[in-house]
Amino acid sequence: MTDQAIKWWQKAVVYQVYPRSFQDTNHDGIGDLQGIIQHLDYLQKLGVDVIWLNPIYRSPNDDNGYDISDYQEIASDFGTMADFEELLKAAHDKGLKIIMDLVVNHTSDEHAWFKESRSNTTNKYRDFYFWRVGNAGNPPNNWDSAFGGSAWKYDEQTKEYYLHTFSTKQPDLNWENPQMRQSIYDMMNWWLKKGVDGFRMDVINQISKLPGLPDGPLKPHSKFGDARVTNGPKVHDYLQEMNREVLSKKDIMTVGETHGITPDDGVKYAGFDRQELNMVFEFQHLRLDNSQHGFGKWSTRKTSLVELKKVINNWQVALKDKAWNSLFWNNHDTPRAVSRFGNDSEQYRDVSAKMLATCLHLLQGTPYIYQGEELGMTNAHFKNLADYRDIETLNAYQDIVTKSHLLTNDDMMQRIEANSRDNSRTPMQWNTLVNAGFSDVTLWIKVNPNYSTIKVDAALVDKNSTWYYYQKLITLRHDYPLVTLGDFKLLLADDPNIFMYQRHWQGQTWLVICNFTEQTLNCPVNEYLNGREQQIISNYADDQHNNLRPYESKVYSM
Structure with missing residues (x-):
């Protein structure tokens, strides 16, 4: 591959914005699109090329927007479609691209398709989802949900069960149905026509389930990688069809969230000659500290550096000249990088945050910066369960402590403090004003108490800050072909x-x-x-x- 042959997204650096926690401008304690517009100069100064927005669609927010009730409307919490169009134009005017979160493994149970599907057994939308006959208390198979409990919910109205591999309010879409697939492609093309620059695709390797939905070995607290629901027999057929119908029509960027894959799988999903995706998020390096005693992510283990290097090496070597890597330490579903892989003590937080940035950004692939990572933001370290908002966290506590008594409150809270998704979802720390400058009213989730020392305004006046170190690394990637091609x-x-x-x-x-x-x-x-x-x-x-x-x-x- 020559410098001239590389695609724009191979040389890009992506900044992930979690809109709910970025900036509140309408004084409701929730971040919004106008808040992102307000800080575009900040992102431009940092030097990033692409902004990835977590879901901003209409949603009842059972899973913070990953339960979508209308793919073509903006959630009122975030603003209006006019606000989005203003954001898109303002970003493009500054040379910044926008990619949307695409959530098409499931919808909300409040989506019009599911409401129709649920209305009666002969409705034309019935087959948009997985409905199966069964008796109350006797699900069609033994699959478990990623958020705890059975993956099936009984519907009293039609006396059948529907499949939900996540929350009960997130029914899985049936990709076997060609009309459903076409509806998804029409929606994607609608967004591309608006001018968005690509998609990050949520749990996209789950869209093909095993035929017949057979029973399988129970995996308590196994969240991802279950062969019954990941990397199914038709997943590549579906993605190649998506590519033909949508993705190949524009010069866009695509990245798939693909739990439970190997480097060989990565070449299939993101191979240069596969006509599927540009790159994938793999999670092998983020599973190394999982519990060996059935608790999955709810672990107190530390990642072995030898194992971490082995995983990263495998991906770097296997994808060379065949496919493209995505590079990330953290996102909206994980603990903060400096708390997990570095040292978030006052003495070592800054230097370890810079070390982690160096290690990641000089690998081959497209780097992703999660909001606040460039400041060295840390885990929230909330001590009380009442301070958490994440459905996965709250359900896990109920399953592991309240129902099964497998762990004590203190033990589980230690694991939540280290691993909850809410660690990355606390508000962006802008300054020392009330609530870190994020909002002047009661927040949807508490701000991290350390915002008095970790904040944007201080970072921007300190030329030795973690922020300026990230800026230097981004400049190196832009200026030196070795970083992209070597x-x-x-x-x-x-x-x-x-x-x-x-x-x-x-x-x-x-x-x-x-x-x-x-x-x-x-x-x-x-x-x-x-x-x-x-x-x-x-x-x-x-x-x-x-x-x-x-x-x-x-x-x-x-």
Whole structure:
């Protein structure tokens, strides 16, 4: 691949906005589209190319917008379609692209399709969803929901069950139905005609279920990767059809959320010659700290750096020249990166946040920055269950503590504090005004108490801040083809403390060195340097050549 042959999205950096928590302008405690417009200059200054918006469609908000009741209306919490059109134009005027969250594995049970489907067994929309005969208390199969309990809900009106692999208010769409698929494609083309620049596709590898919906082995608290509902036999047929009907018609960006896949699967979903997606989110690196005792993500384990390097290396090597990687440490469904992989103490938060950024942004692929990551925002560390809003968190507490008594309150709260999705959903920390400058009224969720020290206005006046470090990394990606095109080579694969790799392109080599610990380590670099190296970037002001200080990262060009 040459510099001229690369696509715009391969050189881009994406900034993920969680609209509910970005900026409130109408004083209701909920972020809105005008709040995003208000901060476009901020994103332009950071240097990102693309804004990914979490769902802004009409929704009853059982799952914070991932339960959509109308794909072609804006949720009143966020504003109006006129606000969205204003945002789109303003972003484009500043050279920023907008990609939408596409949620087509399921709808809300308040969507018009489902209301019609539920009205009687012969309705033309009945087959838009999975309805099965059964008796109350005896579901059609033993599938479990990602949010706890059975994946089936009994409907008293028609005396049948419907499938919901997530919340009971999120019935799964039946992709076997060609009319349903065409309705989805029509909706997608409607958004492209409006001018959006692409789609992030929610749990897109779940749209093909196993034929016959057979029973399977129970996997308590298994959330994702269940072969009964992921990577089904027709998923690639559906995506190739989507590509023909929608995606190939515009020069857009697509990324699929694809839990439970391997690098070989990644090549199928995002292969350059597959006519499916541009790239996928894989989650192998985010599953390494999962519990080994049946609690899934509700774990107290720390990720092994050796295993983390192995997963990242596998993806970098397997997709080289075949497909494209997406790069991310965190998003709206995960803990904050610096709390999970770094150190969010006052002493080490800044330097470890910069180290993690260095490690990720110099890999091959398209990097994603989750809002506030560029500040080094941390987990919320809420101690009381009443402070959490996430349906997954609340249901897990009920299942694990209240119903099954598998864990005590204190043990479960420790796990929630580390792993709840709400850790990433607290409001953006703009300044030291009330509620971190996000809103001046009661908020939909509490602000992180540390906003007095971690905030945008302070970061923008400190040239050594995490924010400016991210800006430098984005500039390196834009300016150096090596970052986009270079080969990747992992070094010191079995070292439990240091993540070191090379990038090589057209005779130029960069050496990336990251200390994932709070220890000062010997830095084994001499055999890789030639005496003519130049330091490209580091999170420490000086260079102690043979030492790696706590969470130090440095990059050399040879």
